[in-house]
Amino acid sequence: MPPRFYFSLRSPYSWLAYRDLMEHHAELASRLEWRPFFEPDEQSAKALAEAGGGFSYVAMSREKHLYILQDVRRLTRERGLEITWPVDRDPCWEVPHLAYLAADDQGCGARFVELAHRARWEEGRDICDRTVMGELAEELGLAPGRLARAADDPRLRARGVAALLAMDRDGVFGVPFFVHRREKFWGVDRLAAFVAAVDATPRPDAAPGPQAPEPAATAGERGGDNGHAGGCG
Structure with a gap:
């Protein structure tokens, strides 16, 4: 599986990791599998x-x-950077994260994440407001209704559940969270270690070389940590 980046549009730490990733490791960012993390x-x-x-x-x-x-x-x-703290009133995190899936279907996933982060952390807007999703869609040149009503789409709902299952299988308990093979990295301060691990791994098209065996998976390994901050850590 490709290296994975679990991100949340809710978390300020995920926003900071996104900015560091795009500013310093843009080529790697394009090779990652981006997976949304959200409270169901x-x-x-x-x-x-x-x-x-x-x-x-x-x-x-x-x-x-x-x-x-x-x-x-x-x-x-x-x-x-300057941050404008948003106020979340009865948020539904499916609204922005399923809108991400809809935008990604149109080839605009990375740009949507950029705009959603800007709206939430720089402008203090409510990204769980469907009107805001419609406005971001217009900025992307997409139909506003598709993103605004993403949380009402049964197919996107099913894909959101699939994303949550993938998160559970990878043992993700907070964001930002990076996975490379069996190595896991949690937190914005672990980005450099993740990048180093990926860079040290031969690309699929590179000549094979000696590799140390990977540790066996722990039986019954699941996600979840009863002490995490609910997507803010």
């Missing part, structure tokens, strides 16, 4: 459970929330 609503959670998957979630503590505000402010200043 009741409908998606039910379908996920019926498919044998799971998603662990606990509410973030006040202390952790305050730490994240401080930490993200520090990280954005290091990068010369």
Whole structure:
């Protein structure tokens, strides 16, 4: 399988990892398999459970929330960025993440992620608002209704559940999360290690060389961490 980048449009850390990836490793970004990570609503959670998957979630503590505000402010200043914190009111994360799948079908997935990040973290807009999705679609030159109503499309809903199952199989418990073979890297500060691991691996078209055997998979390995920040870590 190709190296994988699990991203969430909800997480400021995922936004920062995206920016670092595109600014410093654009060629690698084009070779990654991008997979959305989002908290399922009741409908998606039910379908996920019926498919044998799971998603662990606990509410973030006040202390952790305050730490994240401080930490993200520090990280954005290091990068010369300004952040506008959005306010999430009864969010449905299928709205932007299934809209990503719809945009990706039209060859606009990477550009959609760029615009959605900009809308949320630089402009403080509500990306769970279907009107905002329609506006991003227009900016992409796509039909507004397709993205605005992506969460109502049964086929996109099914693909969203498939994305959640893939996340569960890869043992993803937070974002940004990178996977290369059996190696996993969690957090924006692990991007460099992920890049180094991928760069050290011969490309499929390269001459084969000696390789150390990969460790065996842990039996019954599943995703989920009851202490994670629900997509913000």
